[in-house]
Amino acid sequence: MGRHMTSAKTGQCIVCGRTFPLSKMHRTGYLRPHLAEMIVEEVKDCDENSLICDEDLARFRRRYVEKLLDEERGELSELDKRVLDSFERGASTVQRSIAGLLERNPTFGERVADKVASFGGSWTFILSFLGVLVVWMAINVVGLFAQPFDPYPFILLNLVLSCLAALQAPVIMMSQRRQEEKDRMRSENDYMINLRAELEIRQLHEKIDHQMAHQWERLAEMQQIQIELLERHGGGRSPS
Structure with missing residues (x-):
């Protein structure tokens, strides 16, 4: 033994x-x-x-699960290895680490980019900008001033619009890229959570099947003992 x-x-x-x-x-x-x-x-x-x-x-569990994943999926990805590491430690460190990255304080540039992107994609910006354009062209067409500062065809207005578009586009792209990074991290987190849940459910099923098999063996053994006792008890009786 x-x-x-x-x-x-x-x-x-x-x-x-x-x-x-x-x-x-x-x-x-x-x-x-x-x-x-x-x-x-x-x-x-x-x-x-x-x-x-x-x-x-825990070490043997990790090797066993890693073997299962390797047989089903082939080469393990970095996300699979991170799930196995957290699975071996027996803690939900994957979820906490991703949540920490998502909740970190953004930098000043990131906050400005988010606000510019939020304001630039709103009806407030569209209506305000449309009003500025109408006022700009009206002032220079009607002739409120003795000398229009930007007469038709509004070359200065075109320059302002070009500069605004040149500055606004990369700022909005910065905000979108950061949002895409958040979405990617969330999708990776969902994948790791689902994989971890799948592994835990699979092990739970195996454990239940194993326990049921043991119970059936014990029940069969108890029935066999009862049968033997009944046979001895019946064989020891004298005929009436």
Whole structure:
């Protein structure tokens, strides 16, 4: 029998050989069959009564999941590896790290770009700019001043419009690029969350199937014992 119990409250890990409290140990016989087989292949003295610590179990879980993903998808992407890292640590660090990047304080240039893009795509800007154009052309056509500052064909107005378009376009592109970066990060975050949920659900299904198989074995064993007891009890009776 492999190494397991060392005292009433501690146990020795079959993989690393260190001693841990039983609350941080897992019996290999209760693990999923494929995961237990992977541990047995690496540790020859391992049996169903052997104990494994949380750290080594997380490492084997990661290798098992990585093997599944590699068989299904081929080469793993950087996002898949990040999900495996968080899966091994047993914490939702992927979601928190993405949320931190999305909630960071924007720089002064980014705030200006967002405001310019927001104002430039509103009806307020369109109507205001249309009013400025009408007033500009009316002043120079009607002749409110003795000398129009921009007579027809409004060369100065064309220059102002060209300069405005030349400055506004890159600022709006900066804002759109930052928004695209946010959308990309959100989509990557959704992908990693979905992948993590898929892996956890798959492991949960395997664990439930494994537990049901154990329960069926125990029920069959109990029924066999009951049948044997009934046969002995019936065989020991004297005929009336």
